[in-house]
Amino acid sequence: MWRRTTWLPPLFSSSKRSLVSQIQGAYGLRIWRTMSSEIQKPEEDGTFPRGITPFITFVLGGPGSGKGTQCARIVENFGFTHLSAGDLLRQEISSNSENGAMILNTIKDGKIVPSEVTVKLIQKAIESSESHKFLIDGFPRTEENRLTYERIIGAEPNIVLFFDCPPEEMVKRVLNRRQGRVDDNANTVKERLKIFRALSLPVVNYYAKKGKLYKIDGTGTEDEIFERVRPIFAA
Numbered sequence: 001m002w003r004r005t006t007w008l009p010p011l012f013s014s015s016k017r018s019l020v021s022q023i024q025g026a027y028g029l030r031i032w033r034t035m036s037s038e039i040q041k042p043e044e045d046g047t048f049p050r051g052i053t054p055f056i057t058f059v060l061g062g063p064g065s066g067k068g069t070q071c072a073r074i075v076e077n078f079g080f081t082h083l084s085a086g087d088l089l090r091q092e093i094s095s096n097s098e099n100g101a102m103i104l105n106t107i108k109d110g111k112i113v114p115s116e117v118t119v120k121l122i123q124k125a126i127e128s129s130e131s132h133k134f135l136i137d138g139f140p141r142t143e144e145n146r147l148t149y150e151r152i153i154g155a156e157p158n159i160v161l162f163f164d165c166p167p168e169e170m171v172k173r174v175l176n177r178r179q180g181r182v183d184d185n186a187n188t189v190k191e192r193l194k195i196f197r198a199l200s201l202p203v204v205n206y207y208a209k210k211g212k213l214y215k216i217d218g219t220g221t222e223d224e225i226f227e228r229v230r231p232i233f234a235a
């Protein structure tokens with residue numbers, strides 16, 4: 001079951017309607033404006049044309065926790081656009097971009113790519129899409145990632161999903177994935193788990209304190225997990 005952690009802002013608390021539809025009602029049909037007054041101005045104008053901010057869901061969880069799998073279900077059922085930060089970085093490697101070699105080495109080591117590189121890729125993907133609702137999967141992975149996103153994009157996510165899964169299950173899933181990823185091996189997974197605990201969990205805790213976090217039990221079958229996710233988005 002998912003659990004919204006800490007306090008509920010009034011906008012989200014009293015109705016039986018889903019969080020997404022409540023925000024939709026409050027902010028106009030398909031137009032999303034940022035809800036936070038604490039956000040810094042973006043460095044450059046233009047990420048969100050005409051000041052319109054899309055509905056952003058960050059999707060967090062350790063390596064192999066099922067983020068990508070559940071994002072695909074959310075896309076199928078609720079029409080979000082899925083932006084996986086890891087996929088955007090892997091595309092940079094395949095397109096031989098100037099940062100390609102650095103990104104490849106960083107991913108092989110299970111470390112974190114410099115924040116500006118990742119945020120600019122996310123920014124470009126949002127700008128070039130017609131969508132008004134995005135799942136940003138596997139980002140932010142560090143507090144520094146989060147702050148860089150806020151500085152460059154000038155917005156916070158509307159909600160954050162966190163797939164909670166025991167490390168032994170995550171390792172098993174990653175080592176069984178067999179999609180040819182350079183980081184799906186025992187050594188890199190160990191490092192990724194270390195980084196997840198040390199650097200990514202503080203980000204999860206930050207959003208819990210802000211009342212934006214949905215913690216979802218990431219164990220069980222894919223169907224069982226999706227049934228925990230569905231009510232967050234269902235009307």
Ligand SMILES: Nc1ncnc2c1ncn2[C@@H]1O[C@H](COP(=O)(O)OP(=O)(O)OP(=O)(O)O)[C@@H](O)[C@H]1O
Nearest residue numbers: 062063064065066067068069173174177220221222
């Ligand atoms: N509930 C589940 N039970 C068993 N296997 C699963 C489950 N959900 C996903 N998997 C499988 O586990 C592997 C990892 O899942 P997925 O790629 O969705 O994780 P992820 O959180 O995106 O991982 P990463 O951070 O490494 O990209 C995949 O091979 C996927 O098919």
Ligand SMILES: O=c1ccn([C@@H]2O[C@H](COP(=O)(O)O)[C@@H](O)[C@H]2O)c(=O)[nH]1
Nearest residue numbers: 085086106107110111112113118138139
């Ligand atoms: O914001 C991000 C996202 C990813 N990375 C690097 O990519 C790999 C793989 O990411 P997945 O989300 O598991 O596909 C990750 O281990 C990091 O090395 C990143 O640096 N920053």
Ligand SMILES: [Mg+2]
Nearest residue numbers: 067068086138
């Ligand atoms: Mg993934």
